[in-house]
Amino acid sequence: EVQLVESGGGLVKPGGSLRLSCAASGFTFSRNSMNWVRQAPGKGLEWVSSISSTSSYIYYADSVKGRFTISRDNAKNSLYLQMNSLRAEDTAVYFCAPREPATPFDYWGQGTLVTVSS
Amino acid sequence: QSVLTQPPSVSAAPGQKVTISCSGSSSNIGNNYVSWYQQLPGTAPKLLIYDNNKRPSGIPDRFSGSKSGTSATLGITGLQTGDEADYYCGTWDSSLSAGAVFGGGTQLTVL
Numbered sequence: 027e028v029q030l031v032e033s034g035g036g037l038v039k040p041g042g043s044l045r046l047s048c049a050a051s052g053f054t055f056s057r058n059s060m061n062w063v064r065q066a067p068g069k070g071l072e073w074v075s076s077i078s079s080t081s082s083y084i085y086y087a088d089s090v091k092g093r094f095t096i097s098r099d100n101a102k103n104s105l106y107l108q109m110n111s112l113r114a115e116d117t118a119v120y121f122c123a124p125r126e127p128a129t130p131f132d133y134w135g136q137g138t139l140v141t142v143s144s
Numbered sequence: 145q146s147v148l149t150q151p152p153s154v155s156a157a158p159g160q161k162v163t164i165s166c167s168g169s170s171s172n173i174g175n176n177y178v179s180w181y182q183q184l185p186g187t188a189p190k191l192l193i194y195d196n197n198k199r200p201s202g203i204p205d206r207f208s209g210s211k212s213g214t215s216a217t218l219g220i221t222g223l224q225t226g227d228e229a230d231y232y233c234g235t236w237d238s239s240l241s242a243g244a245v246f247g248g249g250t251q252l253t254v255l
Binding site: 061063069070071072073074075076085087121125127128129130131132133134135136137 | 181236245
């Protein structure tokens with residue numbers, strides 16, 4: 027059974043930093059591209075970032091480019107999202123999900139809430 | 145503002161049929177497969193339809209998908225109160241990076 031457990035969310039002030047983690051199990055993590063998708067309160071889904079299986083290809087949404095850094099540790103079956111210079115508009119539930127380019131999101135974690143507020 | 149356009153809400157009575165539309169452009173829906181996701185209140189999204197009209201294992205055939213040109217449609221027949229949820233269409237856009245694009249979501253109310 028595929029399991030994705032996000033952690034690291036919380037309350038942070040504008041301009042602050044936070045590092046999210048996603049622990050994966052139930053599939054061959056090292057062979058899958060991984061993604062972060064977020065959902066602001068009461069809003070729709072927004073793709074944030076993706077990383078290929080060997081970290082060779084990394085992409086970001088324009089809204090987070092230059093502020094967020096995605097990374098992974100295949101030995102630990104873990105995905106990370108380092109978020110710097112946080113803004114109020116980054117407030118959202120952040121989901122991790124495996125997905126190869128041009129394919130659907132088959133599985134989702136339960137999400138971790140990030141709140142940016144003074 | 146989402147790349148794909150969905151109606152904010154739809155409603156129908158139990159047992160009836162409802163359709164949810166998703167409109168895009170040639171750079172996204174027009175040249176790529178569409179997926180649909182169901183998000184029950186307080187939960188993560190769940191894949192409902194992929195490759196325009198295919199259902200993952202365990203998804204009942206009450207749910208169907210179709211695509212024509214730059215638009216896609218999700219159909220739900222035999223509505224149940226348990227179908228009350230937000231529904232999102234998604235695909236990818238060749239004019240953007242490797243990420244996905246989604247609709248703004250449609251809230252389904254079963255009256």
